[in-house]
Amino acid sequence: MRCEEAASLMPAYLEGELPEAKRLELEKHLSSCPTCKRKFEELVRNRELLNRERDNILKAPRTLAEGVLERIRREKETLRKRARMLRSGLLGFVFALGAAFLTTLFKRKKHQPERR
């Protein structure tokens, strides 16, 4: 195997996508060619760095998104509570108004003598 071919097969080898025969050929070349071995090791290192970087990138927005979702959920809960309070408050107000109205109505009926 030539160095060019070995280099071109390295990514597929790292992905585990290389057929058995090619894999063995590449491994044989790597064990006998220091230049390609160094290149391969560099590739492995870069890949690890890249994976770590990708993990970090993938992790960061997730926690960010979770934080945002958590905040939205909390705000929704607050709004729901506020709406509930407002509704019950409004209901109480309407009841009080109705009661006051009825009381005045009764009082007026009681105090006012019937007109004929």
Ligand SMILES: [Zn+2]
């Ligand atoms: Zn080589």
